[in-house]
Amino acid sequence: MKQNFKFDKDFLWGASTSAYQIEGAWDFDNKGKSVQDVKEVFENTSDFKVCVDHYNRYKEDIKLFSEMGLKAYRFSIAWTRILPNGKGKSNKKGIDFYHRLIDECLKYDIIPIATMFHFDLPYALEKEGGWSNPATIDAFEEFSRIVFSEYGEKVPYFLSINEQNVMILHGNVIGTSLEQEKQWKGLYQQNHYMQIAQAKATILCHELAPNAKIGPAPNISPAYPKSCSPEDYLAAMNATAIRNWLYLDLSVYGQYNFQAWNYLKDRDYLPHIEDGDMELLKQAKPDFIAVNYYNTMTVEENTNKEESSGEYGDQQIAMAEEGYYRQVNNPYLKETDFGWEIDPVGFRVTLREVYDRYKLPLLISENGIGTYDKLEEDGTIHDEERIFYYEQHIAQLAKAVEDGVPVIGYCPWSAIDLISTHQGIRKRYGFVYVNRSDEELSDLKRYKKDSFYWYKELIKNRGTF
Numbered sequence: 001m002k003q004n005f006k007f008d009k010d011f012l013w014g015a016s017t018s019a020y021q022i023e024g025a026w027d028f029d030n031k032g033k034s035v036q037d038v039k040e041v042f043e044n045t046s047d048f049k050v051c052v053d054h055y056n057r058y059k060e061d062i063k064l065f066s067e068m069g070l071k072a073y074r075f076s077i078a079w080t081r082i083l084p085n086g087k088g089k090s091n092k093k094g095i096d097f098y099h100r101l102i103d104e105c106l107k108y109d110i111i112p113i114a115t116m117f118h119f120d121l122p123y124a125l126e127k128e129g130g131w132s133n134p135a136t137i138d139a140f141e142e143f144s145r146i147v148f149s150e151y152g153e154k155v156p157y158f159l160s161i162n163e164q165n166v167m168i169l170h171g172n173v174i175g176t177s178l179e180q181e182k183q184w185k186g187l188y189q190q191n192h193y194m195q196i197a198q199a200k201a202t203i204l205c206h207e208l209a210p211n212a213k214i215g216p217a218p219n220i221s222p223a224y225p226k227s228c229s230p231e232d233y234l235a236a237m238n239a240t241a242i243r244n245w246l247y248l249d250l251s252v253y254g255q256y257n258f259q260a261w262n263y264l265k266d267r268d269y270l271p272h273i274e275d276g277d278m279e280l281l282k283q284a285k286p287d288f289i290a291v292n293y294y295n296t297m298t299v300e301e302n303t304n305k306e307e308s309s310g311e312y313g314d315q316q317i318a319m320a321e322e323g324y325y326r327q328v329n330n331p332y333l334k335e336t337d338f339g340w341e342i343d344p345v346g347f348r349v350t351l352r353e354v355y356d357r358y359k360l361p362l363l364i365s366e367n368g369i370g371t372y373d374k375l376e377e378d379g380t381i382h383d384e385e386r387i388f389y390y391e392q393h394i395a396q397l398a399k400a401v402e403d404g405v406p407v408i409g410y411c412p413w414s415a416i417d418l419i420s421t422h423q424g425i426r427k428r429y430g431f432v433y434v435n436r437s438d439e440e441l442s443d444l445k446r447y448k449k450d451s452f453y454w455y456k457e458l459i460k461n462r463g464t465f
């Protein structure tokens with residue numbers, strides 16, 4: 001396979017991680033507990049206490065990222081390191097850690113891209129109702145103020161909230177909905193509050209860190225109709241409105257998507273909206289959209305009353321909504337070992353669709369494949385499947401750029417092995433292998449996978465291969 005399109009020389013070839021999946025040191029240096037620290041993990045998967053110990057090994061890791069040629073590193077800031085209780089007294093040790101991390105990136109000319117909130121709500125706030133309590137909006141504003149005042153001069157790109165849509169639709173799987181909220185109506189109220197919090201952070205960023213840019217980071221999956229029947233096409237429109245545009249229309253235009261609104265109304269899930277909320281949402285103008293892309297959906301008409309998300313708590317939530325859509329497998333697509341459909345062309349479709357709707361620059365903040373990688377006796381890891389996956393996706397990314405989509409950068413998931421949201425470390429994503437398993441911590445030694453050398457070469461050649 002060949003890819004001849006040369007990306008711009010300023011294109012941000014990067015890689016991503018998130019604090020709770022990589023740092024470990026869950027109770028070091030006054031860090032407070034987050035919902036991820038207290039959630040019950042799935043059977044036979046690691047917890048998040050040590051992860052790959054990036055908190056203590058960040059220098060070694062960033063040196064490796066630099067060796068790989070990364071131009072950018074997307075990480076997340078743990079709210080509980082900065083404000084152990086989610087609000088109130090701040091923690092200097094936590095604030096200093098991210099200064100050191102950012103400075104380390106800058107030392108190697110790696111542009112830091114910071115996510116402000118990646119699934120790790122402070123547990124102290126969760127106990128007070130989490131995102132169901134509007135006071136969490138004030139706490140996020142307080143946290144944002146510290147983030148922008150401390151790091152706003154050094155960090156040119158902030159991502160406000162990672163995958164808000166996934167937190168609402170699949171929060172029980174990733175552990176962001178604990179005991180507080182299990183009802184759809186309540187979740188859509190949380191969604192509204194989170195959007196308000198995000199809007200406030202966006203406005204604050206422009207005020208306190210005028211040189212920085214900020215954008216939301218949803219997970220976008222376009223929906224294909226299963227057949228060319230008009231009913232299936234309509235089902236695809238419903239599915240994308242409920243899964244994607246509900247969130248992005250609020251983040252970018254400050255308004256509820258009318259199709260999603262009708263669904264919320266029909267199901268009696270409408271949120272309570274305070275006076276001034278919609279004006280505030282409109283006032284917040286993101287500078288770009290960060291897109292996490294893994295796969296697409298395929299849907300068909302659904303007239304079966306039995307097939308609906310119904311009560312919250314079932315892992316199949318949001319797979320089917322009676323009267324709207326039912327998700328089905330796509331026979332044209334292969335799957336990863338973990339059952340995720342692989343759709344490189346869908347990547348191009350996503351980028352075109354998102355840009356067409358919002359006309360904002362895009363930053364790819366996640367894209368990648370979870371695989372069972374094997375450390376060989378001689379310290380090598382032959383992850384050809386990952387290389388093949390990236391080749392196919394980068395080729396489509398190049399086509400999207402040639403189509404006219406302005407893409408600032410590509411930060412695949414993940415820079416280094418880390419703990420998956422609910423499938424442990426056996427589901428590996430990194431360019432760098434970390435020697436540990438779900439059962440044993442071992443020595444946590446780092447090894448370069450074949451994809452590490454491949455990505456290095458690709459970056460050097462500005463995306464051609």
Ligand code: BG6
Nearest residue numbers: 018162163370413419420421422
């Ligand atoms: C994204 C998240 O949904 O997908 C990451 O932002 C996550 O936190 C990644 O790790 C891959 O998903 P998973 O469930 O395989 O870890």
